Amino acid sequence: MNFVLKTILEEVRIRVFWILICFSFTWFTCYWFSEEFIFLLAKPFLTLPYLDSSFICTQLTEALSTYVTTSLISCFYFLFPFLSYQIWCFLMPSCYEEQRKKYNKLFYLSGFCFFLFFFVTFIWIVPNVWHFLYKLSTTSTNLLIIKLQPKIFDYIMLTVRILFISSICSQVPVLVICLLESKGVKTFIKNRRFFIVFSLFTAALFTPPDIWCQIVVCLPIYLIIELTIFYALIIQVYKRQLAL
Template identity: 90%
Template sequence: MNFVLKTILEEVRIRFFWILICSSFTWFTCYWFPEEFIFLSAKPFPSSPYSDLSFICTQLTEALSTYVTTSLISCFYFLFPFLGYQIWCFLMPSCYEEQRQKYKKLFYLSGFCFFPFFIVTFVWVVPNVWHFLYELNATSTNLLIIKSQPKIFDHIMLTVRILFISSICSQVPVLVICLLESRGVKTLIKNRRFFMVFSLFVAALFTPPDIWCQIVACLPIYFIIELTIFYASIIRVYKRQLAPFDQH
């Protein structure tokens, strides 16, 4: 028993050491090029119909906090695949072959869902959200002129919130499939109201305090959950129909 515990602790120490080294190196690399990452997040603005768009800093330390925050967020997204690989290597030796195949499918599904969601959000959703917000700040008459000058830190945080909600939405099918395998389709259908509460909680936690923003964030999460349950129900009925033929 002590030998097994020592082996596990040694493995945890090695994995933690590599994660710490890679995370430190990745963060320093991202911090060395902060303006490039800020430029990527602000890339939709050159195509905006507003020609005098610019960011401002209202505090002396805001530029530093923006650089550090951007570096941390970029480091997390770059380090996430490596972190998942380390967890995978730590857990897989203790699993049976059937469990490995099941977890491998979930791992591939997680990556397959994450990257399309992230790309679509960054290329299409973020520019449209910012263009919509800027159109609300434009006035149609000369009686009142409203000129929007966003803070760079607010811009970064709102962009991160949008990307984070997209990342959560991409992992909802994986979570629902895990719940389906552990508790079954009927149990999830009976407790469907909890998924609505979960969608509202995530939307309220990671969106601005605006009811319309929360509704827009809540609907995709709940729609993906319902779509996954519907797909699982179809697969369940299909397997039941094939079961008599498999016995023969």
């Protein structure tokens, strides 16, 4: 027992060491190219068909905070696949062959959903969000002039928040599939009201205190859950037909 525990602790120590090394190297690289990452995050705003697509800084340390925050967030996004791979390598040897196949499918599904939601959000959703917000920040009359001058740090944090919400939504199908396999479709359907509460709670936790923002986030999460349940029902009926 002591030998097994020592082996596990040694394995954990080695993997944590490599994760820290990779984190340090990745963060340094992201900080070195932090200006390029800020440009990528600001590109949806810069592509708006307006002349005043620029940013301002109102504090002396705001530029430094923007660079450090952007590099740290980019580091976590780049480090996430490596971290997932290390966890996968640590857990897979203790699983049976059927469990490995099931976990491999969930692992690939998680990665596919993550990158799909990320690119769709960055390419399509973020530009439309900023187009909508920019239109609201301009006036159509000369009686009152409102001119948007966004702060770079606020813009980066809002964009990252949108991407983070998208990343959470991308893992909802994986979570629902795991619950379906463990408790069954019928139990999942009977307790559907709890997932409505889960959608509302997630939207309230990760969005600004605005009812419209919470509705916009809550509806996609619950829609993804319903589509996953519908897909599970189709698979269940298909397996029953094959069994007959």
